[in-house]
Amino acid sequence: xxxxxxxxxxxxxxxxxxxxxxxxxxxxxxxxxxxxxxxxxxxxxxxxxxxxxxxxxxxxxxxxxxxxxxxxxxxxxxxxxxxxxxxxxxxxxxxxxxxxxxxxxxxxxxxxxxxxxxxxxxxxxxxxxxxxxxxxxxxxxxxxxxxxxxxxxxxxxxxxxxxxxxxxxxxxxxxxxxxxxxxxxxxxxxxxxxxxxxxxxxxxxxxxxxxxxxxxxxxxxxxxxxxxxxxxxxxxxxxxxxxxxxxxxxxxxxxxxxxxxxxxxxxxxxxxxxxxxxxxxxxxxxxxxxxxxxxxxxxxxxxxxxxxxxxxxxxxxxxxxxxxxxxxxxxxxxxxxxxxxxxxxxxxxxxxxxxxxxxxxxxxxxxxxxxxxxxxxxxxxxxxxxxxxx
Numbered sequence: 001x002x003x004x005x006x007x008x009x010x011x012x013x014x015x016x017x018x019x020x021x022x023x024x025x026x027x028x029x030x031x032x033x034x035x036x037x038x039x040x041x042x043x044x045x046x047x048x049x050x051x052x053x054x055x056x057x058x059x060x061x062x063x064x065x066x067x068x069x070x071x072x073x074x075x076x077x078x079x080x081x082x083x084x085x086x087x088x089x090x091x092x093x094x095x096x097x098x099x100x101x102x103x104x105x106x107x108x109x110x111x112x113x114x115x116x117x118x119x120x121x122x123x124x125x126x127x128x129x130x131x132x133x134x135x136x137x138x139x140x141x142x143x144x145x146x147x148x149x150x151x152x153x154x155x156x157x158x159x160x161x162x163x164x165x166x167x168x169x170x171x172x173x174x175x176x177x178x179x180x181x182x183x184x185x186x187x188x189x190x191x192x193x194x195x196x197x198x199x200x201x202x203x204x205x206x207x208x209x210x211x212x213x214x215x216x217x218x219x220x221x222x223x224x225x226x227x228x229x230x231x232x233x234x235x236x237x238x239x240x241x242x243x244x245x246x247x248x249x250x251x252x253x254x255x256x257x258x259x260x261x262x263x264x265x266x267x268x269x270x271x272x273x274x275x276x277x278x279x280x281x282x283x284x285x286x287x288x289x290x291x292x293x294x295x296x297x298x299x300x301x302x303x304x305x306x307x308x309x310x311x312x313x314x315x316x317x318x319x320x321x322x323x324x325x326x327x328x329x330x331x332x333x334x335x336x337x338x339x340x341x342x343x344x345x346x347x348x349x350x351x352x353x354x355x356x357x358x359x360x361x362x363x364x365x366x367x368x369x370x371x372x373x374x375x376x377x378x379x380x381x382x383x384x385x386x387x388x389x390x
Contacts, residue, residue, distance in 0.1 A: 066125055066224045074126045075218035080191075083120035088113065098211040100197050109144045111201035116194040119216050120160055123189030124226055126218035129157060129180040131191070133173060136209020139198040151208045153195050157183060160190040177215070185226055191216055257281055315351050324349055 077094055084091065088100045100113035123129075133153065141150045153173040157180060159165035166183040173193075182189065197208035260281070314322055315330035322328070326338045328351075335354040342348070 064226060066220060066226065068127070068223050069220045071221070072219060073130070073217040074220050075121055075123070077215045077217050080119045080121050080216045080218070084117065086115075086117040088115045089117045094214075096213040098193070098195060098213070100199060102199060104199060106144070106196075111142070111199040111204050112144045112149055113197045113199050114194070115197060115211060116192065117213060118190060118192040121189050121191065121216075121218060122187055123182055123218050124185045124187045125224060126185070126189075126220050127182060127222045127224050128219045129182060129191060130177065130215065130217045130219055131155070131173075131180065131193075131213070132177040132215040133193070134175045134212045134214065136211055138209035139206035140208065142198045142204065142206070149196050149198070151195060151197060153193060153211065155180070156190075156192040156194070158190045158192075159184060159186040160188040161186070179219075179221070182218075185224060189218075322349075327354060 081091065081094065081096075084096065086096065086098070089096055089098050091097075096117050098115035098117055100115060102113075104110055104112060105114040106112045135151065135153065139151070141148065143149070152171055155168075155170050155173045155178075157168040159167075165186065168180055168183045193211075193213060195208075195211050197211075198204075198206060200207050314328045315336040316328050317331060318328075322338050324338050324340050327335050328338075330336050330351075336351040337354045338349050339352055340348070341350045
């Protein structure tokens with residue numbers, strides 16, 4: 001009876017499982033159909049604003065060319081020492097001395113030490129490494145743990161941020177100054193100097209002298225092309241006008257006008273005559289003249305001794321807003337007429353004497369404006385009168 005009961009329960013579970021699987025299959029079919037419907041609706045409607053993406057930001061890159069500077073340090077020894085670390089090494093007066101502490105550094109050995117110094121330097125704008133070393137002499141070859149050893153100096157130049165980047169390597173760097181072509185313009189260029197040294201021990205006298213590194217510097221002996229962010233100061237000339245920063249202003253102007261002309265010809269060719277093509281020439285810009293308000297008072301004389309008239313003191317001593325054409329007697333009764341003075345710019349006026357007609361008396365007229373007079377108040381913001389716009 002128990003076995004019959006188990007078979008019955010197993011059959012029920014099987015039926016439930018099949019029904020559940022069938023329900024899931026139907027749901028998947030429904031979802032697939034709904035997705036097809038949504039895709040059809042999406043094909044008839046496009047939200048182009050949502051699809052727009054920023055393609056050029058200050059994180060973008062631009063290529064610049066750096067000219068060769070010869071035997072001039074782009075990164076000097078003092079700067080390189082900022083990123084210095086070492087084993088059995090000491091720094092004094094800009095010189096790195098590789099020595100030892102008297103302890104064996106190799107497994108199962110008895111009288112062999114290992115020395116190393118490495119620098120991490122920004123070599124992105126350099127093409128060559130300049131390094132000067134001096135080997136200390138002493139014992140240059142020996143035997144330890146049944147193997148032969150020597151005091152040859154190993155130099156390795158690599159990318160500290162990328163193990164798989166190309167490297168430069170030499171196993172016998174001699175005393176003197178060496179110029180080494182960098183394997184790449186690495187932001188984190190690693191310069192490693194390594195040497196094994198003989199230690200004195202019972203039955204094996206003699207030691208290897210200290211190794212001195214006098215200089216590690218980076219130079220640009222050949223031109224270098226590098227990518228820089230658009231917000232880097234090196235990219236300023238590219239951002240401002242898109243042409244080489246080595247051109248004179250006249251050459252830049254001519255080059256830009258050629259570009260404008262080419263653009264105009266292209267638009268005319270594609271869309272025919274009459275299409276707006278924009279300017280094809282760049283006119284010379286006159287420097288802006290120093291600003292003077294036409295609201296100055298009458299006790300503020302102009303450059304030639306006349307008064308810059310407007311709202312202020314009239315020739316007869318009265319205050320008020322005078323308009324071009326107004327005639328006002330001065331203190332001696334001579335008529336003075338307010339006339340525009342375009343030689344000084346827009347808004348500049350001056351009082352000039354009015355000649356008497358036929359030797360007779362002069363009729364003095366004064367124009368009173370009708371309606372409400374709007375008077376612009378002086379700005380409290382200071383104005384730099386010497387400022388000019390190039």
